[in-house]
Amino acid sequence: MQEVNYRLSKFTKKGVSLITAKEPAASRPIVDIAPLSQVTVPLLSASGDSLRSAVKINQTVLQGDLLGLAEPGAGYPVYAPVSGLLVGFREIQHPLLGNVSCAVLNCTIAGSKYNKQDQRSVDKSADYIKLAQTMGIIDELDGMPLAKKLAQWKKINSVCLVADASEQEPYSSSAWSVLNESTAEVEKGLELISLAIQASSRHIAVMQPKANYKKLKSLIKNTDLLQVSGKYPAKLVSGAKNICRVGVQACLALYHAVEYNRPPCNVVVTVTGDAVTNAQNVRVPIGTLVDDVLHFCRLSPRPEYVIIGDAMTGNTINRTDIPIVPGITCIIALKACPRSSVHPCIGCGRCVSACHAGLLPYEIMRRLDNMQYERLASLLAEECDGCGACSYVCPSGLDVAAKVIEAKDAHGNIFLKWGNGDDI
Numbered sequence: 001m002q003e004v005n006y007r008l009s010k011f012t013k014k015g016v017s018l019i020t021a022k023e024p025a026a027s028r029p030i031v032d033i034a035p036l037s038q039v040t041v042p043l044l045s046a047s048g049d050s051l052r053s054a055v056k057i058n059q060t061v062l063q064g065d066l067l068g069l070a071e072p073g074a075g076y077p078v079y080a081p082v083s084g085l086l087v088g089f090r091e092i093q094h095p096l097l098g099n100v101s102c103a104v105l106n107c108t109i110a111g112s113k114y115n116k117q118d119q120r121s122v123d124k125s126a127d128y129i130k131l132a133q134t135m136g137i138i139d140e141l142d143g144m145p146l147a148k149k150l151a152q153w154k155k156i157n158s159v160c161l162v163a164d165a166s167e168q169e170p171y172s173s174s175a176w177s178v179l180n181e182s183t184a185e186v187e188k189g190l191e192l193i194s195l196a197i198q199a200s201s202r203h204i205a206v207m208q209p210k211a212n213y214k215k216l217k218s219l220i221k222n223t224d225l226l227q228v229s230g231k232y233p234a235k236l237v238s239g240a241k242n243i244c245r246v247g248v249q250a251c252l253a254l255y256h257a258v259e260y261n262r263p264p265c266n267v268v269v270t271v272t273g274d275a276v277t278n279a280q281n282v283r284v285p286i287g288t289l290v291d292d293v294l295h296f297c298r299l300s301p302r303p304e305y306v307i308i309g310d311a312m313t314g315n316t317i318n319r320t321d322i323p324i325v326p327g328i329t330c331i332i333a334l335k336a337c338p339r340s341s342v343h344p345c346i347g348c349g350r351c352v353s354a355c356h357a358g359l360l361p362y363e364i365m366r367r368l369d370n371m372q373y374e375r376l377a378s379l380l381a382e383e384c385d386g387c388g389a390c391s392y393v394c395p396s397g398l399d400v401a402a403k404v405i406e407a408k409d410a411h412g413n414i415f416l417k418w419g420n421g422d423d424i
Helices: 003-007 128-134 146-153 174-181 183-197 210-219 248-260 290-296 350-354 361-369 389-393 400-409
Strands: 038-042 066-069 084-094 098-106 160-165 201-206 224-227 243-246 266-272 280-285 305-308 315-317 330-334
Touching: 038 084, 128 146, 128 183, 128 248, 146 183, 146 243, 146 248, 160 174, 160 183, 160 248, 174 183, 174 201, 174 210, 174 248, 174 266, 183 201, 183 210, 183 243, 183 248, 201 210, 210 224, 266 290, 280 290, 290 305, 290 330, 350 361, 350 389, 361 400, 389 400
Parallel strands: 160 201, 160 243, 201 224, 266 330
Antiparallel strands: 038 098, 084 098, 266 280, 305 315, 305 330
16 A cells, blocks of 8 residues: 555544634724834845845835836835835845845935825736836735746636735734725736736635624625635635735735725734734835834833744744744734744654644655655655644643644755764
8 A cells, every 4th residue: 555545634624723812902993003113125026036235225215216126127126115225235144035235224314205196097918917017016925926826827827816815823913904994905916916927716715803804895896795704725616726815015015006096005904912012014115124013012011932934834943033024924922932832743643633634744754754764755745834833732831733734845855964973
């Protein structure tokens, strides 16, 4: 029998029930962060390539001016998120971007180059994929360039396009807040994406109380609104194939690019946790430091544990002087580490029951730890989507998901790192 048959997908319960912790942030309107003294903008293309600065030190830029240039005909540019003075460059180690050079802007210049009244009719023949690339739009769901995703989706027949505002993890409510505040604009942005890829159907997915759902349904005119239910991670569209997910902030950014010729300069972030006094959704310029966002929402006491991203799939950070970039939609500040003490795997099989992909997480982890690399490929770790359910249910406190993702990223090829002989 091949090991692939051990997946037991027909017998698993699939998913976990999560306790929601979205309030009070979810019920509060989006607020703009107080004026900043400085922002630190990574000069990194959405494709991962370093950019060259389009601005010299001590030069003034306006919000929306070109800040970082890619090589001609390639990459994705970066625009100034605020008006200010370029005072220098800084190398940082970003948990999501790695080592990256950043432009440091002093926010001492008032004003913006945007004219909000400069609206024009939508050109349905326009190349929205090219526009998404030119504007450097990033999909907040996964930090991927929107243009790259759309180019891939355009090659798929019968795409089921979904603007995913379901926010199934416990804390984040930024997508709901953006959708609630800019319902018509998000829907129009989704329509533009649908036109660009010739989608067969388009939907907006939410996971909301009945009253919120009914209110939203009355505002959405030409798109199917889906109420998502079930255990985490729940399926967005039952029975559908070729589901392509896009974030609501990316939809809004494309709408602004078409209507106002405006690149994305801000992101909306949920700031919450038991160390945050004023939990809320905050609109911040790209490049705002996590520390500035936390202080704006007030801390009590200083958090011992800070996560960028939600509780199930986020990243713990050791320092808060790192900039917000598209793809960070939630910051959680906690008084203490919520995880229990770590013990060896007891083989209980809870991770198998929780895995909605029907994998054997504990077996992948065991073979990785025992260096049985040649037997990993048959366990299909590449089908893991990193939902974190296996870690959530582990009674031994093990980060099972991290091990499965490590095996997934290796693509079945893991090599031992031998020394150079000098260590003997």
